[in-house]
Amino acid sequence: MPQTFYQNGLRVPYIAPWTHEIPRVGPLKRHRGRGGEGLGYADENPAADRNSDALWMRVPIAPGRGQARLGSIIRCANGAA
Template sequence: MPFIAPWTGENVPSPAAMATRLGRAGYGIGYADEYGIADRVRGALWVRVPVKPGAGGPLLGRIHALRQRQAMTHMLCQGCGQPTVGGRADQRHLFLTASATGRPVAEGEKTVSPPSCAGCALEAVQEGLPSGRRYVAVLVEHAVVWGVAGIVYSPHTLAPVLRDVGNEFTLVAYDDPRLPWTLACREVVALHGCTAVDLRDLSERTPA
């Protein structure tokens, strides 16, 4: 069971009531019963999700918002939840992302996929992905916090703004003026110092 996957007992409850709030960055969305630091990180309002790991059955292929953010913040493996810091002699992190084309990860590319340890990456590659998608792997020197992926709300109607077809969420940088109007669902990092990894060479120990 992947660390960032939710369980059936963690089904998201009915959306909390939204309101317009005046914050440090000006007006934006907020919960009518906002808890402060429990609901906001770096000024972004986060979706509320139950935390009951192990309750019910696993929902493979989905992502638990809080554990995804924890994995990004602390560089935890998205599979086993263990720290990836210090896992390699060169201190780089292994990122495994799904791709429709197999194109290598570009310098500065943004991702919502947390890092992986070598063992979990190998297991994921062996299990494969649904038809038409494949994994690409990259060793990264620095994963820099960039922003969030979430739902942007209209300042005028408090209704969600339509997203591009095929995109579940909108990417919003932490310095984007839309951030106060965004309900964050994923942490986004920018990948720097990228070296592509050939999946054929991926073994129990990632290449140094």
């Protein structure tokens, strides 16, 4: 069960991102996969950076760090924190 966080007396939903969860963009390269040619990270780890041949953004998970951005939804809300 994920930890519960509060901000200004309001319970922060688990799917809310935090200001410390800033996407990290690494150097990109041309990538050739099952679906053809596209983009990939220069230091890509296929087990962590791709799902069904789609490139995922690298976003750290930092619940409770910074301010909750209550108007947004994290992209990996179904993943483990």
